[in-house]
Amino acid sequence: MSAQTETTTKDAPLHLETATFEGKNKVLGFWLFLGAETVLFACLFGTYLALRHQTLPGQPTGKELFDLNLVALATAFLLTSSLTSVLAMHYMNQQRKGLMQLWLGITVLLGLAFLVLEIYEFVHYVHEGHTFMSSAFGSSFYALVGTHGAHVTFGIVWISTLMLQAARRGITKETAPKLFVSSLYWHFIDVVWVFIFTLVYLLGKVG
Amino acid sequence: MANTTKKSGIGKHIISFAFMIALTIAAFYLVINNVVSKGWILPLILILAVIQVILQLFTFMHLDQKGSNYYTFFMIVGIFVAVISAIGIIVM
Numbered sequence: 001m002s003a004q005t006e007t008t009t010k011d012a013p014l015h016l017e018t019a020t021f022e023g024k025n026k027v028l029g030f031w032l033f034l035g036a037e038t039v040l041f042a043c044l045f046g047t048y049l050a051l052r053h054q055t056l057p058g059q060p061t062g063k064e065l066f067d068l069n070l071v072a073l074a075t076a077f078l079l080t081s082s083l084t085s086v087l088a089m090h091y092m093n094q095q096r097k098g099l100m101q102l103w104l105g106i107t108v109l110l111g112l113a114f115l116v117l118e119i120y121e122f123v124h125y126v127h128e129g130h131t132f133m134s135s136a137f138g139s140s141f142y143a144l145v146g147t148h149g150a151h152v153t154f155g156i157v158w159i160s161t162l163m164l165q166a167a168r169r170g171i172t173k174e175t176a177p178k179l180f181v182s183s184l185y186w187h188f189i190d191v192v193w194v195f196i197f198t199l200v201y202l203l204g205k206v207g
Numbered sequence: 208m209a210n211t212t213k214k215s216g217i218g219k220h221i222i223s224f225a226f227m228i229a230l231t232i233a234a235f236y237l238v239i240n241n242v243v244s245k246g247w248i249l250p251l252i253l254i255l256a257v258i259q260v261i262l263q264l265f266t267f268m269h270l271d272q273k274g275s276n277y278y279t280f281f282m283i284v285g286i287f288v289a290v291i292s293a294i295g296i297i298v299m
Contacts, residue, residue, distance in 0.1 A: 018274075031278040035285025042289030046296030068239060075231055083224045086267045090216055187267045191260050197231075198256040202238045206248050 014093050017180035019173050026177040027184075034188050041192050044144040045199060052204070054136035060128050062137070062204030067121075071201045074117045075193065078152075081110035082190040085183045092179055095171055100179075104163050107186065111156045118149050141200070148196055151189050158182050223266035230259045 018024045055061055088103035122142075125131075132142045159182050166175050234252045237243060243251060265271045270279050 015272075028277055031281045035281040038282070038285035038289045039292060042293040043296060046293035049293075050297045050299070068235065072235055079224075079227055079231065082263065082267055083220060086220050087217065090220070184268055187263055190267075191263050194231075194256050194259050194263070198234060198252050202234060202252055203249060205238050206245060 014095075016093055016095075016171065016173060016176035019176070023173060023177035023180075026181055030181045030184055034184065037188065041144075041147070041195075044140075044147055045195060048140040048144045049199065051136040051140040052200075055138075056135055059135055059137075060125075060130050062141075062200070063207055065125055065128060065130055066201050066204045068201065068205060070117060070121060071197055074114050074121075075197050077110045077114040077117070078190050078193050081107045081114070082187050084110065085186045089180060089183045092171055092176060097166065097171055100171065101163055101166065104159055104166075104179075108156055108159050108163070111152055111159075111186075115149065115152055115156065118145070118152075122146075145196060145200065148189070148192050151185075151192070155182070155186050155189055159186065219266060223262050227259050227262055230255045230262075 016023075018027055052062060084103045084107045088100045088107060091097075091099040091103065130138050130141075132138055162175070162179055162182055166179065169175055171179075234255045237248060237251060237255075264282065269275065270282070
């Protein structure tokens with residue numbers, strides 16, 4: 001069994017994640033889930049865009065609150081982590097476990113860095129009087145950006161635990177689809193963030 | 208032969224990543240420096256975001272590979288419902 005996989009790895013670019021019927025179904029089902037997630041986030045975006053000017057007099061607006069330097073740094077972290085995640089999948093399909101784990105580890109660290117920035121940002125906002133309860137702008141902002149942050153948190157836990165499993169079991173037809181699907185999830189988080197920095201922060205700065 | 212395909216695989220991702228960074232910088236630049244009038248800024252940065260997302264989907268998420276028809280179909284249906292929902296909420 002193991003000798004057979006060793007010989008086939010060098011021949012062609014394998015797609016280990018879809019090598020089995022179960023793996024194929026996993027990836028297919030996950031895309032269906034991502035389609036549904038798109039709708040979930042679209043509703044949160046729509047709500048935010050409809051309510052983003054609804055603040056009481058004296059409360060901070062998005063234009064006053066948002067710091068584009070911080071957002072640019074967060075974007076750099078998340079965008080780079082998307083690249084490191086795709087590199088990890090590249091090495092997974094080459095059966096190079098060490099390199100895959102290295103890039104997955106960097107992905108998780110970048111995700112953590114993003115999360116730390118976001119927590120710092122939220123704490124700062126609360127001190128400025130921008131909370132979940134303060135205004136419709138606040139509620140819709142935290143619902144949208146917070147849901148994204150929760151996805152990042154889940155992604156970090158998911159990828160870390162899959163790294164543990166890969167360390168124990170190696171890159172097999174069972175672990176590969178899981179790793180691949182978690183990487184799709186991570187890219188999707190980045191896709192959502194692209195719209196967040198565009199429609200929340202950049203548009204907020206425009207007014 | 209196998210080596211060249213492996214390298215081009217990573218190369219494609221790096222190029223795609225460079226484009227994504229460039230699109231992000233362009234969007235930030237447009238807003239920070241007030242390059243265009245207020246009416247044009249939203250459609251412009253939205254277009255930049257959509258291009259970046261298409262890059263993500265078709266390079267990093269491998270929708271450009273063979274056998275991705277169902278995945279693409281699911282995403283298109285998702286985006287279709289998503290756009291209607293979002294616009295509906297905003298207009299409401």
